[in-house]
Amino acid sequence: MKIGIIGGGLTGLVAAHALAGEHEVELFEKLPYLGGCLSSYNMNDYWIERYYHHCFSSDTTLFSLLKETGLFKKLEWMNGTTGYFARNRIFPLNKPLEILAYPELTLIDKAKLAWLTLSAKKTDLTKLDDIPADQYIIENLGTNIYSSFFEPLLKSKFGDRRNEVSAAWLISRIAIRSNRGVSGERLGYLKGGFHQIIGALESSVTEKGGKIEKQSTSSSLSREGKAWTLNGKRFDAVISTIPPHELERIGGPALPHIPYQGAACLTLAMDSQVTDGIYWLNMKDSAPYGAVVSHTNFIPVERYGEHIVYLASYFSGTLPAQLDERMITDFCRRFSVSEREIHWHRMAVDPWAGPVYTTGYRNLIPGYEQAGLYMAGMFSRTNYPERSMEGSVKAGYEVADCIRKQETHDRP
Ligand SMILES: Cc1cc2nc3c(=O)[nH]c(=O)nc-3n(C[C@H](O)[C@H](O)[C@H](O)COP(=O)(O)OP(=O)(O)OC[C@H]3O[C@@H](n4cnc5c(N)ncnc54)[C@H](O)[C@@H]3O)c2cc1C
Incomplete structure (x- = not known):
């Protein structure tokens, strides 16, 4: 044929x-x-x-392809640490003590979050497909858990369309990513890229x-x-x-x-890392990007000779004007970086970067x-x-x- x-x-x-x-x-x-x-x-x-x-330990078909193409031996597993940027500060959220110290959530909120994480794998997703994620979280866990924890996460993935996302998406994502140890989540990367x-x-x-x-x-x-x-x-x-x-x-x-969204991702190379060693930093404070993803806080910087950081954002319709300039200006101000310290930067834009998992x-x-x-x-x-x-x-x-x-x- x-x-x-x-x-x-x-x-x-x-x-x-x-x-x-x-x-x-x-x-x-x-x-x-x-x-x-x-x-x-x-x-x-x-x-x-x-x-x-990065990839996950459950990606069995990907691993078969890597075996078939002789690349499996290059697969390595690293800790992918996470944190939140809130109140103009970085809060790591990996170790139990760090989670306990996160001031945006009360102790009761944290207990409710632990319950949600433990029960996510057993939750029937078919029943959650027509329920918006924000409604589900607010009704089951309260407004503060939504605004202090889930809204920044949803914003980093869906930008302005976060309110359209279904609870089925959110719960299944929690289930996939509950494989978290005390020093972060084990994530895979192919040595060399x-x-x-x-x-x-x-x-x-x-x-x-x-x-x-x-x-x-x-x-x-x-x-x-x-x-x-x-x-x-x-x-x-x-x-x-x-x-x-x-x-x-x-x-x-x-x-x-299928509802689609665009991604605009600015890659920067610099001398030093600025997110306290954290790989994935969700922005709770308002910024022209939803997350700062410090690749070289996941993969050793020695492999690149410079620190590599992504500023991640999603958009619907047309790309916001001068987004790259606004991202750099905000990043430099917020993380005390001089523009001179940035070796190079490149913006990648894909208008169809993925579906929005709406209800x-x-x-x-x-x-x-x-x-x-x-x-x-x-x-x-x-x-x-x-x-x-x-x-x-x-x-x-x-x-x-x-x-x-x-x-x-x-x-x-
Ligand atoms: C920001 C971001 C981060 C991601 N992070 C991860 C991650 O950490 N882990 C993970 O597992 N996955 C991740 N993904 C998802 C993963 O990259 C995708 O699922 C996968 O690469 C999609 O491949 P695809 O071929 O289905 O679609 P695409 O990659 O969209 O391929 C479609 C191709 O079609 C081409 N095309 C479009 N129109 C035409 C046309 N008219 N004629 C000819 N060609 C055309 C496009 O240029 C493109 O090359 C991420 C994706 C994005 C955007």
Whole structure:
């Protein structure tokens, strides 16, 4: 079969890797580089992801891919510490004593939080999909726990759309991330950077005869009998990994639109770290970014020769004007950094950086085959309730399996 793939992110590349060799595969990526949300900057001496990334101990499909591509031995596990920036100060929130000392929550609040964390894994998520997270927390744990603990977390992930997020998303995220020891959470990283997965997939596809076209935007799609024409080329099957509303815009089927948000992530390199050794600092105080993610408080700074910090923010619609300048100015003032100390900075913007897991989201998730077209990506069920490398790798493999099954079924 001739298979066209729209999008050279993790999902598209895994699907291409799974199908190349068996089929004639051609992948189209609009940008000059592959990887989408998992793409990286090449800084001469090192690679660093455009958007902060780590993996979790439960990412079994990702680990299988790492084994298949010979990268598993590079996987390392580090402590990912967290804290809150509140009252113009940094509060680490890892060790029991630190949690007890956090002044924004009362002792009763902390006991309620412990109960929520312990019960999260047993909670029936289907019942929580239609309930907004803020309503659920306020009703069950009180307003202060919401505003002092969960609202900053939701803001760092969903910006201004935090009030639309479902309780199912919040509880499942707590369940995933309750694997926390006294010195922080054990998080995985690929020594040398996750770009190696993208590179290994690219090599695998091309070595098996698949074609990868970079800087090639898929802009027209139409159906002709059982086949598809993509940018004027005929394919027996097409896999789209771009958001459903984008697919519809280029001629794909009209499906319920998945609510998406954009990410704007500013990466800075500096001489020193400024978050008291904390990896992930949620901003409770108002700032033009929701979190400060100090990569080199997670991965040793010696590997880079400079400290690397991400200022993370999400947006809906258009990117707020001069966001990068406002981020730098605020960061320098708040953390007493002189702009001269910043070696370099780069802003990464992706208008479709992930779904917003609004109430009722589960009913919007499309199947892998819709109106004769294959679809997989951050909107697939494997990426609910949290989009992740694991979810995208799984979606890539699963959509490839669907094509194989269909082909076996159609064979005379
Ligand atoms: C800020 C941020 C932090 C993250 N952190 C983590 C983390 O710590 N751990 C984790 O597991 N996951 C994390 N993720 C999620 C993970 O990166 C994604 O789940 C995964 O990379 C998505 O891959 P994808 O292929 O499904 O989508 P994308 O990466 O969005 O790939 C889609 C590709 O399609 C291309 N494209 C779009 N339109 C067209 C077109 N018309 N024609 C051709 N090509 C097109 C895009 O350029 C892109 O390359 C993070 C994501 C973001 C944004």
